[in-house]
Amino acid sequence: MEQEYRKNRIKSRISWVIAVILAVFAAVVAITPFIFMVMNSFKEKFEMLTKGVFALPEKLNFANYQEVIEGNFLKYFFNSVIVLVVSLALLLMISAFASYPLSRFKFKLNGFVYAVIVACMSIPVHITLIPIFKMSQSMHLYDSIWALIGPYVAINIPISVFILTSFMQQIPKEIEEAATIDGCGKIRIFFSVILPMAKPGLSTLAIYNGVNMWNEFIFGYTLTQSQGNRTLPLAVWEFQGQYSMNTPMIMSVLTLTVLPMIIMFIFAQDKLIKGMAAGAVKG
Numbered sequence: 129m130e131q132e133y134r135k136n137r138i139k140s141r142i143s144w145v146i147a148v149i150l151a152v153f154a155a156v157v158a159i160t161p162f163i164f165m166v167m168n169s170f171k172e173k174f175e176m177l178t179k180g181v182f183a184l185p186e187k188l189n190f191a192n193y194q195e196v197i198e199g200n201f202l203k204y205f206f207n208s209v210i211v212l213v214v215s216l217a218l219l220l221m222i223s224a225f226a227s228y229p230l231s232r233f234k235f236k237l238n239g240f241v242y243a244v245i246v247a248c249m250s251i252p253v254h255i256t257l258i259p260i261f262k263m264s265q266s267m268h269l270y271d272s273i274w275a276l277i278g279p280y281v282a283i284n285i286p287i288s289v290f291i292l293t294s295f296m297q298q299i300p301k302e303i304e305e306a307a308t309i310d311g312c313g314k315i316r317i318f319f320s321v322i323l324p325m326a327k328p329g330l331s332t333l334a335i336y337n338g339v340n341m342w343n344e345f346i347f348g349y350t351l352t353q354s355q356g357n358r359t360l361p362l363a364v365w366e367f368q369g370q371y372s373m374n375t376p377m378i379m380s381v382l383t384l385t386v387l388p389m390i391i392m393f394i395f396a397q398d399k400l401i402k403g404m405a406a407g408a409v410k411g
Contacts, residue, residue, distance in 0.1 A: 204363035295329035
């Protein structure tokens with residue numbers, strides 16, 4: 129018994145060491161591009177060529193950030209914020225309304241409707257570009273930030289309903305039955321019981337879909353034309369053409385673009401982890 133205990137203890141320590149090594153390696157791989165980007169954003173125009181791309185900047189050059197902010201960057205930024213906030217609000221509301229009956233009610237078309245929604249996840253996004261482009265023109269929404277909201281919501285509904293339906297199915301039915309005994313109707317149960325208990329799942333969806341919407345490029349490029357109606361990913365593309373010979377300036381644009389998502393994740397990572405953990409455990 130003692131010998132077997134020692135073997136298991138050694139195996140446990142080896143597994144722990146391997147896990148730590150892999151975690152450190154993954155962290156280094158993930159954080160190195162960000163450090164490289166921030167470090168080079170403070171360099172002078174030709175400093176990367178003369179000093180090397182991995183050398184520390186001689187001094188912190190904030191002129192790159194100042195020039196970027198004084199341009200059209202803030203306009204792109206606020207366009208992205210408006211599209212993100214409105215799209216996320218609509219997406220979470222529609223997904224919650226659809227997931228509740230699919231997860232709690234029993235009716236004939238329940239399985240069929242759910243299967244159709246899940247099947248929509250397999251539709252390639254790019255084949256919808258031309259129909260959505262034509263639709264935005266006919267609705268007189270082309271070349272406006274409002275043209276992006278509909279596609280962003282529609283494309284992310286299938287995965288959101290799929291995740292949220294599974295999450296709501298794990299909420300104990302006894303809680304809903306107790307609310308029914310107290311005289312609550314289905315609408316009251318949804319807003320007072322189901323929705324508050326589904327907050328971890330909604331938070332996870334908000335972070336997951338928020339990052340995708342913030343970084344979305346192809347619909348923004350297709351449905352907008354003027355500079356005043358474009359979003360941040362298009363700003364990166366435009367600045368790349370404008371400052372093609374000034375790599376530190378491009379790094380400054382990239383840093384300002386990813387910074388809001390990093391800040392959001394820092395403050396919301398606990399909710400993301402709780403939502404993922406809660407969705408993985410059967411209720």
